[in-house]
Amino acid sequence: MAPPPQPRVCVTGGGGFIASWLVKLLLSRGYAVHATLRDPSDPKNAHLTRLDKAPENLHLFKADVLDYDTLTPAVQGCEGVFHLATPHILNVTMQSTVLDPAVKGTLNILKVSSAAKVQKLVVMSSVAAVDFNPNWPQDKIKDESCWSDKEFCKENGDWYSVAKITAEQIALDYADKNGLNVVTLCPPLVFGPLLQPTVNTSSNFLIYIVKGSVISFLFFALIHLYYKDYHFSDEFSV
Template sequence: MYVCIYFFSLQEEVIEPAVKGTLNVLKACVESNVKRVVVVSSVAAVSLNPRWPVGQIKDEACWSDKEYCAATKNWYCLSKTEAESEAFEFAKKSGLDVVTVCPTLVLGPLLQSAINASSKVLINLLKGEYDSLENKIRKIVDVRDVAQALLLVYEKPAAEGRYICTAHTIKARDLVDKLRSMFPQYNYPKSFTEGGEEDMVSSEKLQRLGWSYRPLEETLVDSIESYKKAGILD
């Protein structure tokens, strides 16, 4: 038997429940003789590390700095980092086989009519929520490709440790241009500002395991068509 865990932690006050919730499930897995636990973490547990060498692509060896997360009040990053690191600590002590997947911004068709935080990033671009937008890098992966990544690390005996799950890296301006070429009817940002240097992450380890991903255009089209079907863009 295998188990996949997915916890969302959005505010400081839910950091403790996120960690305790993860550990409670892991303890239950040990008691039930589960072979492997796949924990869905986030690239938020990877990317917030000011000590990482500037310009060096971040891989699975990079962890978000907990003190820096707390100092900058980035509770989402802190909760994800705490929960994932505690999961590995528990694995060491118990002998449980724990593997984690760390996705970037997850887009793709919705299964429900409610808007989640990731989809809202794209929806806000379409609905004219921004007159001006920072031309920052967006790291995008399709929800269906994340599901395939979970199955892959679940089934492959060789899977171990952490896996960053990302597919496409694109600047905000280029993303808007691409969206406008496919869906010109929406109210996109009219101007862009340039920000500072941004980090890059790699899913090379996951790809070596056999993972692949679909084209960005497919993700965007299927996402927007699902929003239209759900009445979100009306």
């Protein structure tokens, strides 16, 4: 009897902090992984090719979530997609910097996943999409019914949170209307050792604190998460 086909998944933004650990985990679990990168030849992505089982099971695709056509080859043939590619910038004050790319990128990956008949799409949202609601009762647990207040976030110049709220709502609405199996995850700031050679955003928070910098970002007040705990949830969302 022929062995079952190797499960194949796509990870967008594969060179990022969380995504790199996810790629490593998926490879260790026997998955063939398609990782999208803006520039696979960039030295900052070289760590991916050195992961265990990468030579035979990791395939790098030059793609941009803002360009639908570049995503199609990466998602084709995959039974699952992890959408992690999104702008994450400290002190974001311009809508065009983060909101527009996040929304368009999410729509593109939703449409590509539908066209490729993906079995499940995991969208990495953020606790920022649910935690900033000044009108939510303090003694009531925040659950799936709680969303951050967009106007409150806009007034505070927090376009990252606005982007995460909007993108997650679009993903869930698209799933309901088109029958796509979508799971959203809302992690807080994630810390841990780095696989990539560049410092990621959450680690920059620690650097800013050590230097005594003031961070005007609502995210800083949130709970923090160790990277292994987050990838445990990622794995069980496949």
